[in-house]
Amino acid sequence: MRITIKYEAAWQNSFLDGSNNEPLPKGGRGFIGSMTNLSKRNNDGKYTNFIQREISHDTVMGVLNRLIGDQRKLYQAKQCPNYFFAELENSIIFENIHDRSKPINKEIIYIRNITGSTDQNSFTGMIKGNDPIFSSNYSDAFWGLLTLNFKDVCQFIVTPDFVVENTRTFDPLSVLDQLEQLNKLKAMEVHGIVEDAFAELQAKFPDAEYIDNKGMIKPIMFYCSALYLQISRLSQNFDLSNALTKSGGISGISKRGFTPKDFMDRFTTGSKKPIWGNPYLLKEKRKGEGEVTSLLTKANGVLEIHLDISQEKAQQLKDMIEAAGVSSFHLGKKGLAYVDSLRI
Numbered sequence: 467m468r469i470t471i472k473y474e475a476a477w478q479n480s481f482l483d484g485s486n487n488e489p490l491p492k493g494g495r496g497f498i499g500s501m502t503n504l505s506k507r508n509n510d511g512k513y514t515n516f517i518q519r520e521i522s523h524d525t526v527m528g529v530l531n532r533l534i535g536d537q538r539k540l541y542q543a544k545q546c547p548n549y550f551f552a553e554l555e556n557s558i559i560f561e562n563i564h565d566r567s568k569p570i571n572k573e574i575i576y577i578r579n580i581t582g583s584t585d586q587n588s589f590t591g592m593i594k595g596n597d598p599i600f601s602s603n604y605s606d607a608f609w610g611l612l613t614l615n616f617k618d619v620c621q622f623i624v625t626p627d628f629v630v631e632n633t634r635t636f637d638p639l640s641v642l643d644q645l646e647q648l649n650k651l652k653a654m655e656v657h658g659i660v661e662d663a664f665a666e667l668q669a670k671f672p673d674a675e676y677i678d679n680k681g682m683i684k685p686i687m688f689y690c691s692a693l694y695l696q697i698s699r700l701s702q703n704f705d706l707s708n709a710l711t712k713s714g715g716i717s718g719i720s721k722r723g724f725t726p727k728d729f730m731d732r733f734t735t736g737s738k739k740p741i742w743g744n745p746y747l748l749k750e751k752r753k754g755e756g757e758v759t760s761l762l763t764k765a766n767g768v769l770e771i772h773l774d775i776s777q778e779k780a781q782q783l784k785d786m787i788e789a790a791g792v793s794s795f796h797l798g799k800k801g802l803a804y805v806d807s808l809r810i
Contacts, residue, residue, distance in 0.1 A: 467780040468809045471529065474568070476801025478763035479746070480517040481577065487541050488526055499577050500588070501744045516748040516760060519798060521562045526771055527551060529797065530558075531566050533805065534783070535790035550786075557774040568766035575762050584738040587726045590738020599709035599716075604700045608620050609636040612644045616651065616685045619692050620663035621659040622796040626699070638733040645724050648689050653682035667691050667721075674721045691721045768806070770799070780810045 481499035485493065498504070498515040508514050528540045532553060536543050543549055551558075564570060599605065609793060610632025614622065622628040636644075654660055656677070662677060671694070676687050693716060697706060711717055712734075718729025727738050748760040773780065787808065797803035 467771070467777060467783065468534075469530075469771040469805060470807040471769040471771065471797070471803050472767075472806045473769065473797040473801050473803035474494050474766045475764045476797045476803070477799040478570075478765055479521050480799070481746070482751065483515075485538055486528075489541065497581050499744075499746055500579065500581075500583060500741070504746075504748050508575050513748055513750060517562060518795055520761070521560070521769060521798070523555075523558075523560070524560065525798065526560045526769070527555065529588060529769070529795070529803070530771070532795050533790060534786040535792070550618070550783075554773065554775055554779070559772050561770040561772075561791040562767060563770065564765060564767040570766075571764045572761040573746060573764055576595075576743050577746050579741045583741050585741050588739040589727060589730035589734050589736065590739050591734040593638055593727075593730075593734050594735065597709065598735055599706075600637055602706075602709065604704040604706065605636065606630075606632045606634075606697055608693070609641060610634070611696055612636075612641065612689060616654070616688070618646075619685075619688050620659045622692055623663040623666050623688065623695060624659070628694070635800065638730060642726055642729060645686070645689075645719075645729075646726075649684075649686045649723075651685040653678065653680070653684050656681065656683055663688060670695065671721050676722070686724075687722045690719050690723055693719060694721055735773075765801075769803075777810065784808060784810060 481497060482495040483498050484495040498517070503515045504513065506513070506515055514776070524540055530545050531538070531540065534550060535549075538546075544552075556780050595601075599608070607630045610630040611622065613632055613634055614630070622630065654697065656664055660683065667674070667676065667688070671691060674687075674691065676683050676691075678684070697710070697714075700706060717732035718725050718727070731738055745761050750758055750760070773783070775783075787805070794802055794803075794804045
């Protein structure tokens with residue numbers, strides 16, 4: 467038996483983690499099509515969230531089940547004791563033939579954000595610059611840490627009585643701008659005063675990890691940790707309780723870095739800014755190729771399904787397909803497909 471299926475504009479990428487061939491998690495499959503998720507690498511340096519899909523044996527089995535009117539997920543259909551294809555799967559082969567007159571297209575599509583995530587670098591509302599952390603007697607000594615060069619910060623970390631001299635006035639935006647500039651500093655090797663400062667921070671904050679996979683340290687981590695050291699030192703002479711979070715931290719700043727949206731959330735009258743969506747694309751630098759941009763793929767073609775089954779079983783399957791009367795259906799995601807011919 468041979469079933470010929472034609473399809474157009476079938477998307478060849480997946481935006482969800484997990485698999486349709488397994489039970490859904492309680493919260494559903496996770497969305498991994500955001501720009502943040504697409505840019506994440508695994509330990510091998512690969513972008514695993516940019517998932518490319520091809521027509522597989524499971525795809526074919528899902529199509530056949532759809533044609534006989536079974537709209538359950540494939541794993542659910544297979545669990546049924548009356549699963550029609552239980553003894554036929556090994557007798558099914560397929561060939562996917564791309565339509566040369568309609569080549570595979572690479573397109574930019576815009577994906578709407580339905581997860582409620584917020585923009586990492588944006589905020590809404592008016593800025594409240596009169597927060598105690600900016601307008602208190604200790605503010606100059608506190609934020610003045612961000613004006614020190616890296617070696618002086620290391621010296622501050624290892625010297626308990628280090629005095630920060632600062633005449634610059636800070637507000638939420640200027641602090642954020644300074645943090646952004648410090649975040650651009652290149653990673654440093656761990657030796658000399660840097661090693662001494664690292665040892666001191668490890669003793670003070672054992673849960674924080676400062677060393678990257680190359681054995682280097684990013685300066686921004688030392689600056690952020692130094693702010694927490696300064697909290698401890700200034701608390702001996704000042705009351706900082708009204709300037710810190712309920713847990714005693716600095717809003718949006720951890721001991722290893724900072725998050726602009728969380729930092730500004732405390733100092734604005736509005737809420738965090740939602741992300742309405744993003745283009746689905748991945749930019750990566752490949753050795754010998756330079757910067758490569760990967761986009762969503764749409765394909766057109768013909769799927770030939772061959773079933774090496776008996777005449778009786780083939781006639782039964784043909785009758786079931788005709789009775790179900792499925793005129794068109796999705797192949798993969800968004801693609802439009804239909805049965806072009808069915809021969810026994």
